[in-house]
Amino acid sequence: MLFSKSFIYTLREDPKVAECLSHKYLLKGCFLHMVSSGIYSYLPLGLRVLDKINKIIQKHMNKSGAQQLLMSALQPMDIWKKTGRDKDLEEVMFKFKDRKDKELCLGPTHEELVTELARKYVRSYKQLPFILYQIQAKYRDEPRPRLGLMRSCEFIMKDAYSFDIDQQGLDENYAKMLTAYKAIFKECGVDFVVTEADSGVMGGDVSHEFMVGSEIGEDVLFCCQGCNKFFKQGKECPECKGSLTQQKMIEIGHIFKLGTKYSSVLDASVLDKEGKRKPIVMGCYGIGVSRLFPSIIEVNHDDKGIVWPKSVSPYDVSLVTLGGVAFDDAAQITHVLENSGIDVLFDDRDIAAGVKFNDAYLVGNPYILIMGKNYSKNNKIDIEVRKTEEKLSLSKEELANFFKKEYNI
Amino acid sequence: MLFSKSFIYTLREDPKVAECLSHKYLLKGCFLHMVSSGIYSYLPLGLRVLDKINKIIQKHMNKSGAQQLLMSALQPMDIWKKTGRDKDLEEVMFKFKDRKDKELCLGPTHEELVTELARKYVRSYKQLPFILYQIQAKYRDEPRPRLGLMRSCEFIMKDAYSFDIDQQGLDENYAKMLTAYKAIFKECGVDFVVTEADSGVMGGDVSHEFMVGSEIGEDVLFCCQGCNKFFKQGKECPECKGSLTQQKMIEIGHIFKLGTKYSSVLDASVLDKEGKRKPIVMGCYGIGVSRLFPSIIEVNHDDKGIVWPKSVSPYDVSLVTLGGVAFDDAAQITHVLENSGIDVLFDDRDIAAGVKFNDAYLVGNPYILIMGKNYSKNNKIDIEVRKTEEKLSLSKEELANFFKKEYNI
Numbered sequence: 001m002l003f004s005k006s007f008i009y010t011l012r013e014d015p016k017v018a019e020c021l022s023h024k025y026l027l028k029g030c031f032l033h034m035v036s037s038g039i040y041s042y043l044p045l046g047l048r049v050l051d052k053i054n055k056i057i058q059k060h061m062n063k064s065g066a067q068q069l070l071m072s073a074l075q076p077m078d079i080w081k082k083t084g085r086d087k088d089l090e091e092v093m094f095k096f097k098d099r100k101d102k103e104l105c106l107g108p109t110h111e112e113l114v115t116e117l118a119r120k121y122v123r124s125y126k127q128l129p130f131i132l133y134q135i136q137a138k139y140r141d142e143p144r145p146r147l148g149l150m151r152s153c154e155f156i157m158k159d160a161y162s163f164d165i166d167q168q169g170l171d172e173n174y175a176k177m178l179t180a181y182k183a184i185f186k187e188c189g190v191d192f193v194v195t196e197a198d199s200g201v202m203g204g205d206v207s208h209e210f211m212v213g214s215e216i217g218e219d220v221l222f223c224c225q226g227c228n229k230f231f232k233q234g235k236e237c238p239e240c241k242g243s244l245t246q247q248k249m250i251e252i253g254h255i256f257k258l259g260t261k262y263s264s265v266l267d268a269s270v271l272d273k274e275g276k277r278k279p280i281v282m283g284c285y286g287i288g289v290s291r292l293f294p295s296i297i298e299v300n301h302d303d304k305g306i307v308w309p310k311s312v313s314p315y316d317v318s319l320v321t322l323g324g325v326a327f328d329d330a331a332q333i334t335h336v337l338e339n340s341g342i343d344v345l346f347d348d349r350d351i352a353a354g355v356k357f358n359d360a361y362l363v364g365n366p367y368i369l370i371m372g373k374n375y376s377k378n379n380k381i382d383i384e385v386r387k388t389e390e391k392l393s394l395s396k397e398e399l400a401n402f403f404k405k406e407y408n409i
Numbered sequence: 410m411l412f413s414k415s416f417i418y419t420l421r422e423d424p425k426v427a428e429c430l431s432h433k434y435l436l437k438g439c440f441l442h443m444v445s446s447g448i449y450s451y452l453p454l455g456l457r458v459l460d461k462i463n464k465i466i467q468k469h470m471n472k473s474g475a476q477q478l479l480m481s482a483l484q485p486m487d488i489w490k491k492t493g494r495d496k497d498l499e500e501v502m503f504k505f506k507d508r509k510d511k512e513l514c515l516g517p518t519h520e521e522l523v524t525e526l527a528r529k530y531v532r533s534y535k536q537l538p539f540i541l542y543q544i545q546a547k548y549r550d551e552p553r554p555r556l557g558l559m560r561s562c563e564f565i566m567k568d569a570y571s572f573d574i575d576q577q578g579l580d581e582n583y584a585k586m587l588t589a590y591k592a593i594f595k596e597c598g599v600d601f602v603v604t605e606a607d608s609g610v611m612g613g614d615v616s617h618e619f620m621v622g623s624e625i626g627e628d629v630l631f632c633c634q635g636c637n638k639f640f641k642q643g644k645e646c647p648e649c650k651g652s653l654t655q656q657k658m659i660e661i662g663h664i665f666k667l668g669t670k671y672s673s674v675l676d677a678s679v680l681d682k683e684g685k686r687k688p689i690v691m692g693c694y695g696i697g698v699s700r701l702f703p704s705i706i707e708v709n710h711d712d713k714g715i716v717w718p719k720s721v722s723p724y725d726v727s728l729v730t731l732g733g734v735a736f737d738d739a740a741q742i743t744h745v746l747e748n749s750g751i752d753v754l755f756d757d758r759d760i761a762a763g764v765k766f767n768d769a770y771l772v773g774n775p776y777i778l779i780m781g782k783n784y785s786k787n788n789k790i791d792i793e794v795r796k797t798e799e800k801l802s803l804s805k806e807e808l809a810n811f812f813k814k815e816y817n818i
Contacts, residue, residue, distance in 0.1 A: 009530040041526070070450065074562060094513075
């Protein structure tokens with residue numbers, strides 16, 4: 001991609017609305033456009049990252065055997081009245097009537113709708129177990145939208161639902177999801193903690209939260225200064241007796257053993273081996289995709305901008321030309337790299353070196369290639385590795401091999 | 410994919426709510442679940458098709474140089490008041506207030522929002538031209554939702570917007586989009602007609618519609634019995650003098666030369682070469698993705714079910730085992746095919762042959778492989794090509810080559 005043709009227009013000043021580091025960098029780097037308080041559009045650069053996160057999620061969910069679907073965002077209110085959650089979630093639901101006076105809402109979550117699906121299509125224990133999931137916009141009329149994507153009114157969730165004949169099946173699917181979630185967050189480049197949590201409005205009796213340590217987090221854990229383990233509360237570590245200090249955390253995932261809370265009320269049942277009718281045993285598993293997105297930034301940045309993990313960076317490489325290096329030379333390097341599967345953002349603009357570097361840092365690709373003096377004199381391309389700040393000088397021939405090694409291709 | 414593990418539960422009876430053939434087959438074949446009148450969820454089988462259509466669209470849009478983004482579905486009403494389209498679209502907009510009494514709507518289209526983006530980020534003619542597009546759910550409070558996905562309240566659109574310094578630039582981008590659209594519809598397997606059309610509520614003075622002939626269409630063209638060309642009206646062909654007969658058409662795409670209708674009102678302007686301020690010249694380009702989906706079915710089916718074009722079928726192959734052919738033998742064939750990039754839906758269920766065939770026809774994959782008597786006796790796998798009704802018998806060795814040829818892999 002040529003920078004001159006891209007829709008990347010970084011801001012010179014820190015945006016005044018930015019309430020935290022990820023929010024600032026997302027707006028400043030042209031990843032995100034604020035439509036209104038709590039409402040955001042993903043600009044082309046932001047969508048590239050979002051797509052990569054979604055593909056990682058899909059890979060691990062599909063590997064676990066889960067099947068993707070796409071439920072409607074519009075939901076009839078009558079189904080919420082059956083479970084009584086119209087009351088529980090009344091405050092945060094966007095509700096309205098269609099022209100025939102039918103009450104609708106924008107789904108803040110999809111337990112009711114997916115249980116209806118099971119009710120309609122599943123009759124026998126032989127159809128169990130299965131897991132369905134989707135990646136979709138969800139809606140909450142937030143009392144106080146804040147921190148950019150962290151707490152917004154339109155947000156993207158990956159929500160999954162498991163269906164089993166009994167508790168043992170649920171335990172197995174729950175374990176599968178726990179494994180998939182760990183793999184997803186790890187591949188996205190965030191250090192996370194898993195803790196047992198309160199099930200709240202979802203119901204059920206067991207739930208786990210996935211959290212990332214960050215000063216902007218709204219949850220709190222207690223971290224042991226000795227063994228670095230996390231606990232819900234306390235002053236002293238029950239394992240190594242080290243002292244605990246408070247650590248703010250961002251919740252990026254939450255999984256629940258729902259049991260039969262929804263299936264019994266909505267009559268989603270199957271006949272078991274003995275021909276006896278039984279409510280389906282369910283679990284639900286959420287990832288706040290549009291919260292994971294800025295969380296990655298909160299833990300992967302430096303003073304100059306975002307330092308994207310390789311797995312989710314918008315491009316693999318920013319290529320910067322300086323001081324009269326020919327367009328054709330840089331275009332050829334771009335061509336060679338792209339042919340071996342490396343995405344290059346080639347800054348071909350006729351502007352000051354400082355602006356180019358500034359933008360390369362704000363875009364945050366993991367590698368910056370520089371074709372300048374060292375290229376004109378010695379035919380060497382300089383590389384800056386953002387994460388390690390390592391600097392290398394390689395010949396054209398060495399370059400492709402370097403990236404093949406870095407990306408295992 | 411093993412059929413026994415899939416979320417495919419076909420209906421035995423024709424669903425009563427089905428108003429046309431595509432609607433019937435989508436519900437019966439477990440592609441789609443009706444949540445409520447005009448509101449649908451895509452089940453795993455339907456989402457596979459939707460994803461393939463979207464990938465075709467993305468391929469051709471990206472090739473044209475357009476850049477994908479994702480705007481919010483929630484839109485503040487104030488921006489609609491500026492263009493006056495709050496009145497034009499009042500009837501079909503879902504409108505509501507958030508808890509702070511701010512008026513919001515669910516976007517029925519995105520001209521206003523994308524023009525705001527241009528206003529914010531684009532200052533100079535040097536930043537032009539560019540094209541932005543998205544694939545996203547849109548919303549209309551339909552007076553009469555009908556024909557399944559054809560006219561629904563929540564639907565998926567691919568909407569693109571071009572930005573140019575002058576009319577000549579717009580003409581060039583418009584031509585690019587016309588070319589991309591033709592390639593998209595062709596690859597999706599629909600015969601289409603392009604006609605000059607009325608710009609209506611979108612504004613601008615030139616627009617073209619892409620239409621597919623079908624008895625359920627809501628638009629009408631006149632088709633020449635002689636040269637098979639289409640016209641907006643008339644009794645006699647102006648070109649070959651053949652007689653014209655009425656043909657109902659489904660609109661699947663519509664492109665508009667908007668000019669400066671939105672940019673001048675919303676103040677999206679740039680400085681030109683002479684430093685003079687000029688409103689950006691815009692075009693907009695829509696594909697009704699969730700209308701294209703059933704249109705493909707309307708023109709690709711037989712009495713037994715959908716006959717998906719190879720480009721958008723949920724799987725490439727349905728594999729049916731009959732009369733005691735071993736699971737392992739079929740699993741091995743599946744493995745070989747999948748290794749060469751062919752997606753196989755292997756019907757491993759222990760049920761009657763008739764049910765298996767019935768489901769294979771309803772799912773509509775372009776090839777049905779049968780491992781039955783001919784396999785047990787002669788080691789031959791029978792193939793039924795849905796579209797041509799051709800039948801073949803091939804050895805294991807011939808099979809992989811057959812598909813490599815059919816899919817150019």
